[in-house]
Amino acid sequence: MISPLHKAFIKNIHLFNELADNQLGQVYDHARICNLSKEQPLFAQGENVEKFYMVYSGLVKLFRVSADGQEKVIEIVTPGQTFGEALMFLDHAEYPVSATALNEAEVIAFDSRQFVKMLDGSSETCLLLLGAMSQRIRGLVQEIDNLSVQNGRHRLSSYLLDLAGDRSCFKLPVPKAVLASRLSIQPETFSRIIKQLKTASAINIDGSNVEIVDRDQLEEYAMI
Amino acid sequence: MISPLHKAFIKNIHLFNELADNQLGQVYDHARICNLSKEQPLFAQGENVEKFYMVYSGLVKLFRVSADGQEKVIEIVTPGQTFGEALMFLDHAEYPVSATALNEAEVIAFDSRQFVKMLDGSSETCLLLLGAMSQRIRGLVQEIDNLSVQNGRHRLSSYLLDLAGDRSCFKLPVPKAVLASRLSIQPETFSRIIKQLKTASAINIDGSNVEIVDRDQLEEYAMI
DNA sequence: TAAATAGTTTGATTTTGATCAATTACATAT
């Protein structure tokens, strides 16, 4: 059973917004809390899809492991974000990625089959879900663009600006090697690009504490 | 007005399968045929989304143009495939790519607003659409994987196997430079990788005629 | 506190693919 706190959290997520109370009740009934310790896997690439997930607290990494064992982080999922929901509409789908907690994390699991069945009546929520998936597609296209026409410095600069939001100081949420993998660069290269940005006094960094010194310049790097 | 031939074509596409006759009628009423000549643009990156499209004949390339003017082909769309439909669920969306005919092509344009309105009643079609978008997401994740952990030879080998299907001989559907862009490599590199594959007698190629000589070996290249 | 371990940085070298430049092959039109 999930707590009122979790229910309130779920209800506030955009995706669940248009659900009627009885539908929401059904969702709650089929939802389960997963308490994950650091490095604990949630599911692995290739497993059959039965659930989709929302992060309640902590961070979860989605990653792929290549034949030669190296892993590539596809996304770092933060609280309030869902993942795996795109797969519930495919028959006999397998997870295309693995999911593991980056630190102690609480994740809410939803039953895919039940959710699809429930959607059958609710075209408003279908449309919301379609909207959510559209945005994800747009993000993925952007990512492909980043990977194919942009270089490592560009990707790192953009990512830092993204993490910063409107703050000028912030903390890297995960080890640098994880960010490096997310950006498809090696840790060594990550370190060298950081050094470049520091030398150019676009940023300042001490451990995981980042200060954006010259935002204009960083945005310059993030472009072209 | 669209012809019975076009109507039959539309009706057979999976996405439109679950529509009732009156819904299908509405779709037909709002559909328009675009006859495109070679290199004719259909829409450009940044334009407001009002329609989505299906290729009836010919080939359409979806591509992004970077700030310094170089273009990267995201996808080559073949007859029966739709594009732009993922955007109809976003308010005030802009096309994230440009679309241009690669050769003489016939494309069917659907009115996005009308289609969404019609979907409101038809949760079956919503679910189909969700399924279609799921598959697209899966493809994009695969593509990100290709770009980030795989090299040019891998991507080219995979793509050739993909084009071949179960045939051992086939024709490249578009100029090599277009394929190169689709695979995020330069034409020169494309040419050199082809030479490698030929030297290794995995394939044979004369102009745009490709023969798969040693499928096992090509699959070998496509892995890891 | 010291030892062990994981994370990060730095240097040297190699690899991959991009870029520049020139040539060759091919297609279309006059």
Next chain:
DNA sequence: ATATGTAATTGATCAAAATCAAACTATTTA
């Protein structure tokens, strides 16, 4: 058939990032 322009290939060089190896730092653990 020849000329023109486009596409494709080839060679030489360059740049970015990966890899290998080592040093260094921070964090746990004993």
